[in-house]
Amino acid sequence: MNLRGDGDVLSGNILYVILVVIFTIGVFMIIMQSKNNAGQWEEFYAKELALLLDRAKPGDQYTIDIQKASELAVKNGMGDPSYIIKFDGQARKVVVSLKPNGGTTFSYFSNVVVTDVKIDGLGTSGNKLHFKVVALETEEGKT
Amino acid sequence: MFWNGKKGEGAGEMVMVIWLFLLLALVAGGIALGMRVFFDSGYDVREAEAHALSERIAICIADQGVNWENKSLYESCGLSVFVLENVGEMQLGILICEDNCVTGERLFQLGSNFEACDFTGKNEQYARCSRALAWYENIRYQIIASSNQEARRVSR
Numbered sequence: 668m669n670l671r672g673d674g675d676v677l678s679g680n681i682l683y684v685i686l687v688v689i690f691t692i693g694v695f696m697i698i699m700q701s702k703n704n705a706g707q708w709e710e711f712y713a714k715e716l717a718l719l720l721d722r723a724k725p726g727d728q729y730t731i732d733i734q735k736a737s738e739l740a741v742k743n744g745m746g747d748p749s750y751i752i753k754f755d756g757q758a759r760k761v762v763v764s765l766k767p768n769g770g771t772t773f774s775y776f777s778n779v780v781v782t783d784v785k786i787d788g789l790g791t792s793g794n795k796l797h798f799k800v801v802a803l804e805t806e807e808g809k810t
Numbered sequence: 811m812f813w814n815g816k817k818g819e820g821a822g823e824m825v826m827v828i829w830l831f832l833l834l835a836l837v838a839g840g841i842a843l844g845m846r847v848f849f850d851s852g853y854d855v856r857e858a859e860a861h862a863l864s865e866r867i868a869i870c871i872a873d874q875g876v877n878w879e880n881k882s883l884y885e886s887c888g889l890s891v892f893v894l895e896n897v898g899e900m901q902l903g904i905l906i907c908e909d910n911c912v913t914g915e916r917l918f919q920l921g922s923n924f925e926a927c928d929f930t931g932k933n934e935q936y937a938r939c940s941r942a943l944a945w946y947e948n949i950r951y952q953i954i955a956s957s958n959q960e961a962r963r964v965s966r
Contacts, residue, residue, distance in 0.1 A: 683830070690834050694841055707853070710961045714855045721862040759893045762964065769965040774897050776863060778890045802888070 705739050709771035712736055712752065713763040720754075720761070720775040725802035730795050733786070737794040739765045748786040752796060756780035756803065778803045856938035856957040863902065864955035868942035871906075871953070875946045878917045894920060903937065903956035910952045917951070924954055 712733070719729065733752065740751050743766045753762040759777075764770030783799040870876070870887035877886075883906070884891045894902055903921025907914040911924070927939035937958035944951045 683827075686830075687834075690838070694838060697842070698845065706963070711853050713961055714853055718855055718858055718862060721859065721866070758897065759890050760897075769963060771961045772964050773961045774893050774959065776890055776893045776902060777866070778884075778888045803890075 703739065703742065705743055705765040706771065708736060708739055709763040709765050710773075713761045713771045713773040716752070716754075716761045716763070717773040717775040720759075720779060720781070720800065721777050723777060723779055723800040725779055725800055727800045728798070729800070730797050732794070733796045734794050736763070736765055737786075743767065751786065752784075754781035754784060754798070852960075854938075856959065857940065859902075859957040859959060860938050860940035860955045863904065863957065864940040864942040864953045867904065867906065867953045867955065868944040868951075871944040871946050871951055876918075881918070883918055901937075901957065901959040903954075905954040907952045907954075909950050911954060914952070921956065924956065927954060927956060 716731070719731075723729075736751055737748070740748075745751060745765065745767055750764055753764075754760075755762060755772075758774070760772050760774050762770050762772045779800045780803050781798045782801050783797070785797045787795045787797075866889070867883070867887055874886060876883050883889065883904075884894070894904070903924060904918060905911060905916065905920075905924050906918040907916050909915075923937070924939070926933075926936045927941075929936055935958075937956040939954060939956045942953045942955075944953060
């Protein structure tokens with residue numbers, strides 16, 4: 668009986684199994700990460716809000732359901748609601764961040780700025796973003 | 811590791827390991843490609859943005875007219891000079907013509923390559939366009955707006 672030979676085959680098979688398990692875990696992690704897909708939701712919210720502002724008129728007030736965004740933000744460790752959606756009035760940009768280390772930005776072309784931004788406390792249901800649109804009164808606006 | 815030291819022996823196992831890794835790599839590549847196609851296709855609002863721009867300009871011209879000599883389009887229509895002429899360079903375009911843009915006079919132009927508007931269905935990379943008409947003081951205007959703006963990732 669060649670016990671030494673049997674051991675080699677066994678260790679080879681164990682190594683196979685370990686590699687396959689590592690591979691499976693890796694693939695599963697990639698799938699779960701993509702399923703969270705904060706980047707795509709950031710893009711969705713940034714573009715939809717920019718389109719809203721493209722069509723907005725000064726004086727308009729909006730309340731937007733941001734439940735999905737807040738769910739993702741909470742899951743990704745974003746505790747402060749003021750960081751989720753930002754309106755850069757100078758650069759006319761909407762910046763949406765659902766991850767701690769980055770965000771997605773999209774420009775709007777209308778000459779308005781957003782004020783009175785308020786986000787209801789972060790939770791997992793019924794989160795709302797409230798804001799008001801006002802005309803931009805700068806030298807550029809008068810060009 | 812899979813080689814037991816004797817010449818020739820274990821070579822078959824080695825071939826099988828390489829084959830296994832190739833197979834795993836192929837499966838991983840397929841999954842990655844599928845995920846990319848399914849999740850990273852992007853959210854395309856170029857057509858909606860072009861439509862919003864052309865509609866806004868058409869309403870603005872029809873309501874109050876625009877002084878073309880002073881180039882007061884931006885001010886009259888509440889458009890941001892900063893975005894349209896800097897940030898949106900090569901991404902947002904406006905072409906306004908008297909009557910039509912084939913034979914009529916071009917009154918205002920921002921950007922170029924409006925000819926690509928006719929080929930938008932054929933190439934994903936081309937800007938999406940929207941056409942609108944407006945009448946003011948018995949003059950017909952054609953407005954062509956184009957958008958190729960993509961979202962940008964920023965890091966903190």
